Amino acid sequence: MPNLKTVISLCLSFALWSGISNAAVVSPPNWWVGMESSELQLMVYEPNIAHSKVSTDYPGVTIKKVSSLDSPNYLFIDLVIEDAAAGQLTLEFIKEGHTVTTVEYELASRRKNSAQRQGFSxxxxxxxLTPDRFANGDTRNDNVQGYTERLDRTTPGGRHGGDVQGIIDHLDYLKEMGFTQIWTMPLLENAMDSYSYHGYAITDYYQLDPRYGTNELYKTLSAKARDKGIGVIMDMVLNHIGSSHSWMTDAPSKDWIHNRGEFTPTTHQRESLHDPHGVKEDQQAFSDGWFVPSMPDLNQQNRFLATYLIQNAIWWVEYADLSGxxxxxxxxxxxxxxxxxTRRLMQEYPDFNIVGEEWSTNPLITSYWxxxxxxxxxxxxxxxxxxxxxLQAQIAPALKEKESWETGLKSLYDILTSDFIYGDPYNLVVFAxxxxxxxxxxxxxxSQALWDMAMTYVLTTRGIPxxxxGTEILMGNAGxxxxGIIRSDFPGGWKGDKVNAFTGEGLSDHQRQAQQRVRSLLHLRQNHPVVATGRLTHFAPVDGVYVYLRHQDDINEAVLVVINKQAKDINLKLKRFASHLAPFAIAKKLDSQQSRALENTLPVPANSATVWILQ
Known part of the structure; x- marks a missing residue:
């Protein structure tokens, strides 16, 4: 845990960054005029600030309420912002008739059409990507004064030096491959003593970890990515913080952290939330428990904390121009x-997209949310x-298992037959x-053949892939x-790497083939949008062969995918699919010059996933 000197230094640095006139730390650090909701709650941190009276004479801004909780060092100010112009408002804090501090707070103008931003789809x-493991674009931030954990590429769980600049430096690679969105593991400050690279033990919700870069650099990443047709998705953590967060020594209220701030493990029994025979105690044991001692669990039933987290998410969307x-x-x-x-986010950004991680293989539970x-x-x-x-849980078994009436490719078919349970199965994020x-x-x-089937399936089935x-170059974690090894360094992201996946230098033939296959499938999605946005129609697998189409009534082409697990080449008889193939005359094979009349059969190689563009 950082010492008191470090904490004070960080607070002062943050105050200077956010434009505050003294050591008071205000969250959010700024806001915008013209938001859908006129309400804003400021959390002000300064020693003995509690129970102050607050005033402002800024036109269009009124103070609705001022609240103090248990700590003497926090004050919450509820503002109403209506018809206010952008500018600097002054907040004056008064105790016993004397001004104890003032804060200059910025109300900024929004980007044009910010509310109408389009989310990922x-x-x-x-x-x-794991930012610490993708590319080191700025070696000057490998080690930062005041942060305990230092660069150590020899340790799988250590910090390896990847950063935001490294992502910016390789946006052209992502664009050329055909990716249109970047989701990074969390980039916010993790001032933990060890194992801080993964990002999920946040110690400051409003500041990037300086070993990744600055808030301004993150905004630059978003802008440069958008210029290349790539959106940025932020990984947010609402459930817990890092144990080195300042709230662990001075929380605004006694109920800010679950279980009185003492480690009590979660049961991970998410089923308890839905159990018709269950009890409240089991639900609380799941929701209120901590993951590990280093990740204290937040109590979002505290309305001040809930508002803090809501506004933090909106702030990052607006500040960094996020797409998801x-x-x-x-x-x-x-x-x-x-x-x-979710209501507040979607109220501000109706066309935005948010994906939740509910790690359950039961579609009844995942669909609930x-x-x-x-x-x-x-x-x-x-x-x-x-x-x-x-769906993810079925991919590897479906491709590895022996084919039978209940195993193998039928697992992929069966899981999609459950799609009726979802509000929108085409808006699910699919992955291997x-x-x-x-x-x-x-x-x-x-097995590269099975890998190829998996990649073809993920990039052509319904949903958002x-x-x-590193999947594109066959990165693995055998044994x-x-x-830390699953999240190994991407080759070429560090000066002196003998293999460079960005340029292809040093890759094996198999890796080059894999990279080209992913590139080809991604370009297929862009050049033939029906594979991304069309309706999915599939046929029950027969004898280790699974056939499905992506098609749309008002588009005169379709994409036919054939997964063949048989160890021999086959001629696929098309009679069974005739009603869906009738509008088309020509089939063009992806990654081949081969084009043929769509008549009685199609040739399908052994152990393959074949994609045909129908016209």
Missing amino acids: SKDAIYL IRVDTYSYSDRAFLSEW QRGTNRYDDYKSYLPSVMDFP DNHDMSRIFTQLDE QIFY TEDH
């Missing part, structure tokens, strides 16, 4: 809070998307792996489940 393909949010450990937070959090789902209760969810863990599990190449026993960095 099925038209996109998401590249998930991914929410970590979604269901672990308070249900009522999640409803209000998605907007538009018919639920068993009256819960209101405004969450547009969820991670499709039920992510940062918390073995890489798909390892899951598939390093997400690819984990270990160590997350």
